[in-house]
Amino acid sequence: MSQKEKHILLIGNPNCGKSTIFNNLTGLNQKITNLPGTTIEKKVGVFKIEDQTYRITDLPGAYSIYPNGEDEILAIDYLKNSILNHQVDLILYIADAANLQRNLLFFSQIADLKLPIILVLNMIDLATYKGIEIDIDKLSESLGVLVIALNSKKNTAKKELINKIHKEHQVFQSDFFKKDTISFQQHWNNNIEAIKENKEGVYKKIALETNERYLKIQNILTPIQSKNTQNAKFITHKLDKFLLHPIYGILSLFAVLFLIFQFIFKVAQIPADWIDYGFSNLIRFVSETLPIGKLNDLICDGVLAGVGGIVIFLPQIVLLFVFLTILEETGYMTRVSFMSDNLMKKFGLNGKSVIPLIGGMACAIPSIMAARNIENSKDRIITILVTPLMSCSARIPVYTLLAGLLVEKNDGIIDYRGLLMLVMYVLGFVASLLFGLLFKLILKQKEKSFFILEMPDYKLPQIKNVLRVIYSKSMDFVINAGKIILIVSILLWFLANHAPKNNFANIEKKYENYLGQDKNSLISSEKLESSYIGIMGRSIEPAIKPLGYDWKIGIALITSFAAREIFTGTLATIYRVQESDDDGNKKMLTILKEQKRADNGLPLYSVATIVSLLLFYAFAMQCFSTLAVTYRETKALKWPLIQFFYMTGFAYLASLIAYQLLS
DSSP: OOOOOOEEEEEOTSSHHHHHHHHHHHOOOEEEOOOOOOOOOOEEEEEEOOOOOOEEEEEEOOOOSSSOOOHHHHHHHHHHHHTTTTOEEEEEEEEEGGGGGHHHHHHHHHTTOOOOOEEEEEOOOHHHTTTTTEEEHHHHHTTTTEEEEOOTSSSTHHHHHHHHHSSOOOOOOSSSSSSSSHHHHHHHHHHHHHHTTTTTHHHHHHHHHHHHHHHHHHHHTTTTTEETTTTHHHHHHHHHHHSSSHHHHOOOOOOOOOOHHHHHHHHHHHHHEEEHHHHHHHHHHHHSSSOOHHHHHIIIIIIIIHHHHHHTTTHHHHHHHHHHHHHHHHHHHHHHHHHHHHHTTTOOOOOGGGHHHHHHHHHHHHHHHGGGOOOOOHHHHHHHHHHGSSOOOOGHHHHHHHHHHHSOOOSSSOHHHHHHHHHHHHHHHHHHHHHHHHHHSSSSOOSOOOOOOOOOOOOOOOOOHHHHHHHHHHHHHHHHHHHHHHHHHHHHHHHHHHTTHHHHHHHHHTTTTTTOOTHHHHHHHHHHHSSSHHHHHHHHHHGGGTTTTOOHHHHHHHHHHTTTTHHHHHHHHHHHHHSSGGGOOOOHHHHHHHHHHHTOOSSSSSSEEEEEEHHHHSSOOBHHHHHHHHHHHHHTHHHHHHHHHHHHHHHHHHHHHHHHHOO
């Protein structure tokens, strides 16, 4: 008979390796949810030991039980409520073995709450490499709690930890900090309330308490910890000397990005061709298998064409996630943030803004949420407003398609499509800086901006952790984008295959006696133009014609405001419907290259039109989810409205100028 589920809280400082341990324990039995009433994420997972089920919650990292910053406040509140509701059976405190004194401050506060606790010294291998030796048995004896030294990169780490978890655990018996007659939990509650009410003298009391704790921690560690870090500092300092250099550091960042985009196009082309070939054969098979009729058309021209139009670009998106995760895991992203602080300040931002901006290369939504770590409210608002200008993964399908039209595939060392992609990402970054400067001049500054950042050690990324992140993000993209694309594709197919009154019948009658070989193509094209979607497209064409777009591109623009990546699926659906049965399996690039302007017969996708489209998709706000997150993070409707109108207005202006100059 299974026992009652036990609850574990995973707690520790940022960058201590909590996520790796959480992933090792739970595997795929985990989910990310928000802390109650907030957009702050916590991870919850489940694992079993024999017949006992454990539910483990990984809270955002914190440095102290007295929080500073929104993430810490909500994490500590969750801890407090869990204790009050008796929902904690064990605290698993993770400490970075290479920075033990700093990590033990938060541990000492948690230990004083008198809960069953295990102290896990993570990354013990890194500490040893850095010349730090710790007597684990003596540390356990001094603290009076179970202490585990863990190398989370070893396959045996999970087994070692699980064996220790599945036992009774002692509570820290003595007191790190001496109170009067009240418990530390009551003392903590009093201080939290005093902080909220901004009572005089509370921070001085907390500072005295912190000093007392550090003195005791130092006395404990002195006889059990030895350091000889001379050798360990060599590689880190050598790399930092180059990567943080004001000139070499910037050049190395551009070199890294250049190699990433070259690799994305060179390598991703192979699986992309496989996917394209697979979808083409699938559409042909379904078309030939199902009876001719509406259902056949819906599945082939609507669902498969729309979904295939975006899935083909999944290899590029996955590779981008791979590289961004590796850069984050190694500690390089933090260096980029530190290196960019002086530049950011000139444009109304600070070094911490770089993390959301670079994160925006994957997705603006979590990046906007990450901006809450910026203490200065003005810097935070500006960062939120400009982060969507960074080219996210949703733009990759658009850039890839348009790059294929603009630049022919080449077999040389440098892939110019990758170079064009790099230009688009740099363009987004430059735009974010310029608008940051504009908002800096418009918004009034009341707080003084400061930049404090902990520099983690370089470390090799864990393959399992990288693969797990890639799988999670890729599936999230496929599922979330897939749902929208599926709905939009079906809707587009319906609108493209239905028309008011007798429009379709009149077209059929018009070509009844026509004997030309292009009869099917002419009928398909005219039906599309007279359909509901054709009528909608024609109505907006005057507004977008100065940008070089026809009504079909206009429909793709409209659907893209739900999500940018729908652009490719929309075009795939529209042109698939337009193609006759004989040539409906052409590749997307071939179909686009054959499109002509109705007024002069020139190619529709000229250099001027392609550049115009690239700029529009680089700058326009085309993601309702991003606007929703901006509203939730700022708690004011004006900021998402400003975000939408300034970005879309700028996109229209930039595209207009580009087309008029190049055409």
